[in-house]
Amino acid sequence: MHEKLQPVREAVIARNPGEKEFIQAVDEVFGSLGPVVARRPELLDAAILERICEPERQIIFRVPWVDDQGRTQINRGFRVEFNSALGPYKGGLRFHPSVYLGIVKFLGFEQIFKNSLTGMPIGGGKGGADFNPSGRSDGEVMRFCQSFMTELYRHIGEYTDVPAGDIGVGGREIGYLFGQYKRITNRYESGVLTGKGLSWGGSLVRTEATGYGTVEFARQMLKTKGDDFDGKTVSVSGSGNVAIYAIQLAQSLGAKVVTASDSSGFVHDPDGIDLDILREVKEVERGRINDYVQRRGGQARFTEVGKASLWEVPTQVALPCATQNELNGADARKLVENGVLAVAEGANMPTTTEGVHIFQEADVLFAPGKAANAGGVATSALEMQQNASRDSWTFDYTSTRLTEIMKGIHDTCAAHADEYGQPGNYVAGANIAGFIKVADAMLAQGVI
Numbered sequence: 001m002h003e004k005l006q007p008v009r010e011a012v013i014a015r016n017p018g019e020k021e022f023i024q025a026v027d028e029v030f031g032s033l034g035p036v037v038a039r040r041p042e043l044l045d046a047a048i049l050e051r052i053c054e055p056e057r058q059i060i061f062r063v064p065w066v067d068d069q070g071r072t073q074i075n076r077g078f079r080v081e082f083n084s085a086l087g088p089y090k091g092g093l094r095f096h097p098s099v100y101l102g103i104v105k106f107l108g109f110e111q112i113f114k115n116s117l118t119g120m121p122i123g124g125g126k127g128g129a130d131f132n133p134s135g136r137s138d139g140e141v142m143r144f145c146q147s148f149m150t151e152l153y154r155h156i157g158e159y160t161d162v163p164a165g166d167i168g169v170g171g172r173e174i175g176y177l178f179g180q181y182k183r184i185t186n187r188y189e190s191g192v193l194t195g196k197g198l199s200w201g202g203s204l205v206r207t208e209a210t211g212y213g214t215v216e217f218a219r220q221m222l223k224t225k226g227d228d229f230d231g232k233t234v235s236v237s238g239s240g241n242v243a244i245y246a247i248q249l250a251q252s253l254g255a256k257v258v259t260a261s262d263s264s265g266f267v268h269d270p271d272g273i274d275l276d277i278l279r280e281v282k283e284v285e286r287g288r289i290n291d292y293v294q295r296r297g298g299q300a301r302f303t304e305v306g307k308a309s310l311w312e313v314p315t316q317v318a319l320p321c322a323t324q325n326e327l328n329g330a331d332a333r334k335l336v337e338n339g340v341l342a343v344a345e346g347a348n349m350p351t352t353t354e355g356v357h358i359f360q361e362a363d364v365l366f367a368p369g370k371a372a373n374a375g376g377v378a379t380s381a382l383e384m385q386q387n388a389s390r391d392s393w394t395f396d397y398t399s400t401r402l403t404e405i406m407k408g409i410h411d412t413c414a415a416h417a418d419e420y421g422q423p424g425n426y427v428a429g430a431n432i433a434g435f436i437k438v439a440d441a442m443l444a445q446g447v448i
């Protein structure tokens with residue numbers, strides 16, 4: 001790390017004790033910015049680094065709700081409005097028991113640079129709650145969402161802050177949240193949330209966008225080596241929104257996807273994942289991944305979490321699409337040993353710092369989440385455009401825009417990596433390109 005960045009990093013650690021995921025995200029970005037601050041000392045003089053690490057606003061609130069047994073439950077809700085230099089705060093809501101301020105801040109920090117890379121006018125934010133929707137009835141999820149929005153509504157708006165989904169927040173939850181926002185404010189403000197249903201302001205392709213975009217980014221990386229997905233063996237982790245559509249597009253490009261997972265373990269299906277069965281088990285029944293194996297039969301096998309790693313399965317392209325830090329140094333070593341060619345992060349920060357270094361040292365094509373999974377938020381911005389013009393676009397038109405945006409992000413990352421002397425380093429390219437645009441806007445807007 002550049003010597004001038006070191007004291008800023010130490011101050012960030014001192015100001016944010018115990019927030020290890022946030023510090024990991026800051027380290028990853030700072031690790032790339034040495035050549036930028038060496039060339040642009042005015043950014044240090046204006047304390048851009050200190051300011052960019054301090055959220056503009058952090059909201060923490062009580063979320064009381066009543067479960068099906070009539071018991072009162074209390075959760076903690078968060079919204080971190082991190083940076084509005086480029087536009088209204090934009091970023092998803094995560095409902096998962098592991099959510100605390102450090103997770104929300106890591107996600108919000110990443111979101112600043114990701115949103116900048118999309119080329120759309122959106123700032124960075126993130127939120128969520130330590131609520132576990134798993135095993136809860138629809139009625140319980142609805143009451144939780146209504147209570148959550150009863151506080152959140154006063155902080156958000158089309159021109160202020162526009163939340164969306166993330167882990168544990170899909171179409172069902174966005175529906176309940178939007179309904180409560182409309183009820184409290186008495187306004188049909190479509191642009192206040194994205195990921196809405198198609199008949200009430202949603203956009204075609206938004207559901208598919210993150211998974212499709214991740215595969216498109218990987219396709220662009222492979223193309224630089226004259227290669228493509230056709231005939232490749234691919235490993236995907238997760239079985240939620242991002243994973244399902246990553247599997248779908250990879251398969252349609254001729255790849256054989258052999259793995260999927262959830263928090264209970266992973267399946268290895270050497271004949272190729274049957275997406276219809278996987279969707280029935282995970283999307284329709286909200287069941288466990290082991291049910292896939294029971295229904296699929298054949299060579300499909302389930303491995304319980306902790307017994308072995310999904311990344312031990314030999315593969316040519318790895319797409320981690322579940323959660324942060326799910327691919328560690330030992331996993332990366334195994335993937336390299338087995339000849340992996342490309343890794344594209346569908347999830348946010350799924351690879352540990354050690355894992356990233358191992359891929360880079362082995363010259364594996366490696367796409368960080370803030371670039372590879374930016375298709376989701378980019379399509380959210382397309383949803384906002386449609387809402388603002390009271391229009392709805394066709395699938396083909398929207399999907400073409402997504403593909404162009406992903407190619408644009410790929411090329412921007414590659415060009416900035418070249419310009420700053422690190423050709424082929426997509427981590428450096430993404431951090432530098434994402435940062436410079438936000439930093440320039442902050443400089444122009446003065447000390448705020």
Ligand code: NDP
Pocket residue numbers: 134165166167168169170210238239240241242243261262263264321322323324346347348373374376377
């Ligand atoms: P979903 O809730 O739809 O799916 C999450 C998947 O990951 C599930 O299979 C879940 O398993 C698994 N998972 C969650 N936490 C853990 C854990 N601690 N250990 C193992 N597995 C886990 O979420 P998404 O698909 O939307 O999000 C996945 C990742 O992609 C996240 O990192 C998210 O931040 C990122 N992302 C999502 C975007 C989007 O548009 N949805 C946009 C950009 C990034 P289980 O079913 O057991 O809970």
